[in-house]
Amino acid sequence: MNTIGYFEIQSSDPAREIRFYETVFSWKFIKEEYVPIEYYRIETNGINGGLLKRPAAIPPTACGTNAYVCSVMVENFDKTAESILKNGGIVALPKFAIPGRCWQGYFIDQDNNTFGIFEVDANAQ
Template structure:
C-alpha cells in the first residue's frame, strides 16, 4: 500500500493524445463513459493509467511543469482523505466510484500539485 499504482495524463484533447501515445508506445486505450469527465483507461506492459480531459487551461511553458498525475493506492480512502485535509491538502475532485474497480479522488498538496488516491473495491458503485 501507499505506492504509486496508477498514473494519469491530463489532456486538452484526449482522443488526439490517446492516438499519440498509442502510436509512440503501443499503449491500449479504452474510453470509459461512466466517469464524470472524458476519460480513457490506458493499458501498458507494466503500470496502468488513464488519460483525462484537463480540468483547467493548459499551463504556459514558462509557468512550470505540465506533468502526469499519479494516484496512490491506499487501504482506506476516507481515512487517508481526512489526513490529507488535516495536513493542509485540498480536495480537487471529490471521491467517486469507478464501478467494480475502486473509489477514486483527487487532491491538491501545499504547492498546488494534483495527486490522486484510490481504494480498490470490487463493490464500488
C-alpha cells in the same frame, strides 16, 4: 502499499494525445462510459493509468511542472525519441547519462504534458 500504482494524463484534445501515446508507446486506451467526465483507461505493460479531458487551461511552457512526472522505460532511447519528435512531441531536456544506470531524457507532448523516457544501460557515461 506506498508505491505508485496509477498515473493520469490531462488533455485538451484527448483524440490527439491518444494517437500520440498509442503510436509512441503502443498503449491501449479504453473509453470509460460510467464516469461523469471524458475519461479513458490506459493499459500499458506496467503501471496502468488514465487520460482525462483537461478541466482547466493548458499550463504554459517553460514554467516547469506542478505534478509528478512519469518516465517510461524503453528498449531504445534514440528510436523512441525519434518517434516522439515525429509525432509532435518536443524535447524538454535532452538525453543524458545517469552513469552506470541508464540514458534519460524528458519530452513534452502536444498538450504541454512533460514525461520522461529512459533506457537501462549499465555502460551509460
